[in-house]
Amino acid sequence: MDSVRYAIVDGAVVEDLLDFLSEYNPPHSCLYSEPLQPELVKLAPYLLEVTADVENWLNSCTRPWGIYLTTKVTMRILRQHLRKFLQVLLPDETKPVIFRFYDPRNIWDFINVLSDWEKHLFLKNILKIETTYRHGQELLLDELHGIYPPDSRKKQSSKLMVITKAQYLQLEKVFERRYIEDLAGIMNSDAGAVERFSIDWAGKLFSYLRELGITDRRSIDEIAKLFSRDNIHHLSEIPTRYKAILEGTMSPGHYRTDLLLLDVYGEIPVWKRSGLSWG
Known part of the structure; x- marks a missing residue:
């Protein structure tokens, strides 16, 4: 054949x-x-x-x-x-x-x-x-x-x-690096951004949210868009009101994200998935 x-x-x-x-x-x-x-x-x-x-x-x-x-x-x-x-x-x-x-x-x-x-x-x-x-x-x-x-x-x-566990860890590192690059792209795509957002800042934001137990892509994407809108370029620039919602409770990460989005926008934005994952 x-x-x-x-x-x-x-x-x-x-x-x-x-x-x-x-x-x-x-x-x-x-x-x-x-x-x-x-x-x-x-x-x-x-x-x-x-x-x-x-x-x-x-x-x-x-x-x-x-x-x-x-x-x-x-x-x-x-x-x-x-x-x-x-x-x-x-x-x-x-x-x-x-x-x-x-x-x-x-x-x-x-x-x-x-x-x-x-x-x-x-x-x-x-x-x-x-x-x-x-x-x-x-x-x-x-x-x-x-x-x-x-x-x-x-x-x-x-x-x-x-x-295997070794293979999974290798893939996890690759996907994390690529996602952080994508995250910087998401932030820089906001027409209201005055200054470009670096990959280094995107990585720090990703680590900060992960430490808070906010790990799902939708939540991270939407918080990144919000920070882009507000031209936040450093953890020290995060408004106290935002921190109180993100850090102040033991609720699931996605729930705290929704509380923040509702507080800022009055609604939860529709999220379109565009990322990396197994499924």
Whole structure:
């Protein structure tokens, strides 16, 4: 069989995915098992054969839509393999979590923490993996797969991928660094900002909020936007009223954040997720 190029497209990111599939109907299959709950149909990842229409459409997409894979196996076999990695088991957890391995913002960092053997198992039958989001990147896999005998994959001990504690800590550091960079970008995107916000300040704000038990992305994003609006560039510049709400109770972090937002805005702003995570 000749090699075929496929794309995994994230329905949670590409809002017009289903419209495109309906209009052009390229060979495609949802990675989630069917029947799907109605609310998941638009949010699911889909495996598409890269026809000319698909390639043209994805070339015009500026969002982190997903990844390209080249293989000589059928779509059915590829889908069956990829489905194994829609969930992973994290350290100290008994239940698996959803894993969006097809997110181009995360895939290379994930691959980098894997051993050659784990890469061989994860990318079984895949000749090349590519991403085009921001800076294009690709990895050829013939040499890697050639290290291991064809039947070596039978030695895989578990169908569910397990992330070790060391790997998780590596990924956590990478994601934290990238999130802090994103946080500085969020603060600098505020049209009302008089002075640019540094990554160093974003890191200090992140650490401050984490020490207060405010760790969810929505809360941190919204507090950063508020501080940007008020041109706060140092912990010493945080208004006493803000500190009293953020530091003054033992309530959950997200609850204290909402109290602050309600106090300042009179309502809780609608938050649109745009970040890094497992699921």
